[in-house]
Amino acid sequence: MNFSNSYLGLGSSFYKKEQPTAVQAPQLFLWNSQLAEQLLVSNDYQQDPITLAEIFSGNRILSGSEPIATAYAGHQFGNFVPQLGDGRAHLLGEVLDQYGKGWDIQLKGSGPTFFSRGGDGRCAIGPAVREFIMSEAMDALGIPTTRSLAVVTTGEPVFRETVLPGAVVTRVASSHIRVGTFQYFAARGDFESLKNLCDYVIERHYPELEAESPQRYIKLIDTVIEKQIRLVVEWMRVGFIHGVMNTDNTSVAGETIDYGPCAMMGVYNPGTVYSSIDRMGRYAFANQPTIMQWNMARFSECLLPLIDTDSERAIEQVQPLIVEFGNRFKQAYLQMLGRKLGLIAVQPEDEKLLFSFLNCLELGEMDYTITFDRLTKSLNSEAISDQIKEAFGEDYDLWRLRLNQQDVSIEEIYQIMKHNNPVVIPRNHHMEAVIEQCETTRDVTKAENFLKVLRSPYQEIEETSQYQDLPLDGDKYYQTFCGT
Ligand code: AMP
Ligand code: MG
Numbered sequence: 154m155n156f157s158n159s160y161l162g163l164g165s166s167f168y169k170k171e172q173p174t175a176v177q178a179p180q181l182f183l184w185n186s187q188l189a190e191q192l193l194v195s196n197d198y199q200q201d202p203i204t205l206a207e208i209f210s211g212n213r214i215l216s217g218s219e220p221i222a223t224a225y226a227g228h229q230f231g232n233f234v235p236q237l238g239d240g241r242a243h244l245l246g247e248v249l250d251q252y253g254k255g256w257d258i259q260l261k262g263s264g265p266t267f268f269s270r271g272g273d274g275r276c277a278i279g280p281a282v283r284e285f286i287m288s289e290a291m292d293a294l295g296i297p298t299t300r301s302l303a304v305v306t307t308g309e310p311v312f313r314e315t316v317l318p319g320a321v322v323t324r325v326a327s328s329h330i331r332v333g334t335f336q337y338f339a340a341r342g343d344f345e346s347l348k349n350l351c352d353y354v355i356e357r358h359y360p361e362l363e364a365e366s367p368q369r370y371i372k373l374i375d376t377v378i379e380k381q382i383r384l385v386v387e388w389m390r391v392g393f394i395h396g397v398m399n400t401d402n403t404s405v406a407g408e409t410i411d412y413g414p415c416a417m418m419g420v421y422n423p424g425t426v427y428s429s430i431d432r433m434g435r436y437a438f439a440n441q442p443t444i445m446q447w448n449m450a451r452f453s454e455c456l457l458p459l460i461d462t463d464s465e466r467a468i469e470q471v472q473p474l475i476v477e478f479g480n481r482f483k484q485a486y487l488q489m490l491g492r493k494l495g496l497i498a499v500q501p502e503d504e505k506l507l508f509s510f511l512n513c514l515e516l517g518e519m520d521y522t523i524t525f526d527r528l529t530k531s532l533n534s535e536a537i538s539d540q541i542k543e544a545f546g547e548d549y550d551l552w553r554l555r556l557n558q559q560d561v562s563i564e565e566i567y568q569i570m571k572h573n574n575p576v577v578i579p580r581n582h583h584m585e586a587v588i589e590q591c592e593t594t595r596d597v598t599k600a601e602n603f604l605k606v607l608r609s610p611y612q613e614i615e616e617t618s619q620y621q622d623l624p625l626d627g628d629k630y631y632q633t634f635c636g637t
Pocket of ligand 2: 411
């Protein structure tokens with residue numbers, strides 16, 4: 154791996170130089186060999202789990218890597234915290250993959266830093282495994298996300314509500330720049346750093362905006378909004394609930410980041426919340442677009458001083474983007490729903506039918522994934538078609554009529570639906586069973602089997618059926634916890 158670290162060039166207000174704290178007995182637990190190939194991890198290392206464990210626990214720092222903990226702020230559940238930062242993570246540096254794309258390599262759980270605020274800087278095996286599996290599942294589903302290269306167990310206990318095995322997860326991301334990174338400098342009135350950050354983000358993520366000056370910052374807001382809309386629409390396509398959409402967990406590159414309390418919605422219910430700390434349902438399934446709009450408002454506020462020195466004039470330019478968010482989201486959301494139901498282009502008159510389908514799902518307490526899979530299969534099976542028709546009544550006939558009006562074959566429609574409706578998702582009860590096995594036996598078999606199936610989310614393989622079952626209690630009592 155050839156490390157560089159362009160983030161260092163931004164200056165010392167952006168980070169603290171920090172070394173990971175060595176762990177007692179690192180052991181490679183999960184390894185993502187496909188991602189390792191992409192990242193050009195040398196074959197010598199790939200054959201050598203002992204060396205990999207040393208590198209990806211933080212015990213051994215490769216030459217060229219200069220570990221840092223990055224500074225950021227953030228709104229947590231709506232409350233502003235002016236300084237958060239990497240309290241248990243080290244950015245090892247950036248590497249180029251085989252396609253020339255740059256990636257941050259970050260260790261999480263690698264020891265305390267300047268930003269730890271009393272935390273131990275460590276991570277338990279459960280949250281590390283959850284992040285690895287969930288992010289790989291999301292990637293396979295085609296949803297922008299950070300990736301996971303490795304989970305290494307540390308041989309040390311971490312003390313949470315109980316004593317748990319410790320682990321370090323290696324996160325691979327387009328970058329770790331968050332809305333909270335902008336807030337950190339805006340809150341300090343450090344507009345020079347803020348401008349440098351914006352220019353850095355444009356150069357690194359949105360180079361097409363370079364030519365846009367003096368409009369580049371407003372365009373940056375517009376582009377980041379577009380990315381976030383696409384992201385949340387994609388979450389909602391598969392029933393993903395992020396669970397902790399704080400501004401420090403909102404990546405300006407538009408990737409899903411931070412898999413702490415995330416979960417998958419089973420039965421379709423817009424109000425679904427699983428996170429134990431989200432008592433008000435702020436981050437409920439159907440609230441995600443509104444929260445993203447709120448996060449984008451916070452992002453835009455940071456950029457106002459760069460857009461115009463006269464704040465009224467700056468607001469005048471930015472406000473329409475925030476006001477329009479709702480409509481813009483709705484259009485993207487309707488197109489997505491349309492694709493789930495085989496519509497090539499959603500027309501305004503389709504809206505009623507699309508929402509009527511969702512309403513039926515909700516009233517009938519139907520499983521989101523299974524129902525759309527059955528609707529897909531109903532195109533090619535009279536038996537399934539007859540069954541599912543009972544659930545949707547005349548809407549089903551209206552839908553089939555609408556499909557027939559399209560100028561394409563049923564086979565083509567079937568393909569569109571197949572590519573938008575997964576046959577399997579990382580269901581919560583399976584995720585928990587896998588985590589429990591990792592915690593108690595340190596046996597990776599269940600995790601590897603789960604990953605194999607999740608890497609083929611649109612195509613049933615032999616083992617898929619073992620993961621399609623519904624939880625016995627309908628996840629009524631299911632709760633997730635922040636991975637701290
Ligand atoms: P998160 O809930 O993972 O988004 O983290 C929010 C903030 O808490 C970040 O600044 C983290 O670095 C910090 N944090 C979370 N867990 C720990 C820990 N075990 N030790 C130190 N800092 C932590
Ligand atoms: Mg976080």
